[in-house]
Amino acid sequence: MLKKYPIIKWSLIVFTSLILLLFGFGWWFINLLPSKEDRAQIKHVQTEDLPYLSKNVIANRGKVLVVVTSTDVMGKTDKKTGYELTELSRAYYVFQANGFDVDIASPKGGEPPMVIDKEDMGRYDYAFLNDTRAQHKVKNTIPVKDIDPEMYEAVYFAGGKGAMFDFPNNKNIQQIVRHLYQNDKVIGAVCHGPSALVNVTLDNGNHLLKNKKVSGFTNNEELLLIPDAEEIFPFLLQDKLTAQGATFNEGAMYLQQISHDNNLVTGQNPWSTWLLAETMISELGYTPKQRELTGEENAMKILMAYDSYGSEKAKSLMKQLGEKQNKPIARQLLAAHSMISAMQGNLGRFFNLLGLASYAKSIDNNA
Secondary structure: OOOOOHHHHHHHHHHHHHHHHHHHHHHHHHHHOOOHHHHHHHOOOOHHHOHHHHOOOOOOOEEEEEEOOOOOEOOOOOOEOOEEHHHHHHHHHHHHHOOEEEEEEEOOOEOOOEEOOHHHOOHHHHHHHOOHHHHHHHHOEEEHHHOOHHHOOEEEEOOOOOHHHHOOOOHHHHHHHHHHHHOOOEEEEEOOHHHHHOOOEOOOOOEOOOOOEEOOOOHHHHHHHOOOHHHHOOOOHHHHHHHOOOEEOOOOOOOOOEEEEOOEEEEOOHHHHHHHHHHHHHHOOOOOOOOOOOHHHHHHHHHHHHHHHOHHHHHHHHHHHHHHOOOOOOHHHHHHHHHHHHHOOOHHHHHHHHHHHHHHHHHHHHO
């Protein structure tokens, strides 16, 4: 029959070849990611396993307030949401390691909804889940109405899409921000966390954000993953920050970017959390405690080198970090950014970043 219908024959050959090609690519791509054994191992990390937290402990310098969302569903949809664990855990440990006790609050109090992106989880994030004291705090958050801002040197608003619904119009949050800002204390917010700032008016009648340089989750980042975001959220964060008089400082998609405007420190996305929290420590008047950069941060350096200078410069940096300095490189972040490039139709970047992820694996295998 196939001899009588050569078109069917060749169609079957092409179709079968494509299936085999996709299967082979999928197998190769999955093998670029950390193994199940590697991921399982870090799930048991304790705070005492992390020298940054367990050694050279700094004496108490005061208290920092962290605020997370209480919202568990995005608007009128059935899409689950909450606070982003990595945006809480990493900032929490920066504050703690630098001598600050941390209280955790939320609009409703009690146990807030949590979002875990397994591909982004690292040692500090799992340590937070295994930290009895931290878990007691996050499962028994203080209602923001019960917060006395006089007790704190700084406030930090973790992100998570739920923040877009219960941060902007919360009068208690506005009072906390206004009081601390006007008393020269430090205000920090990351990703969707800056939604806490969009309706804050100072005692002089000016909007807090007027003429301030800020960062937050961008329109491009939001709409790439949620095309109907404008219908789901009360506003797009970038648009709202700009409308309230801020100068929006936009960095590359899903890469580290912060803005530091006196005692206001804001970050673009979850990957900005480490730098943002350490910048808050600097603004509080202290040199941040030395910390070994995570594999994710090293991968971001490589991605930024690629975007600025191309593949060869990125590969050279990777070789320096991985082979010469034996620094960890989160190749899953390189692979994730390759997929983002594919979603944007940038096939050149897609293949180049896959090549970098493959090179990172070869460095690991030779270590």
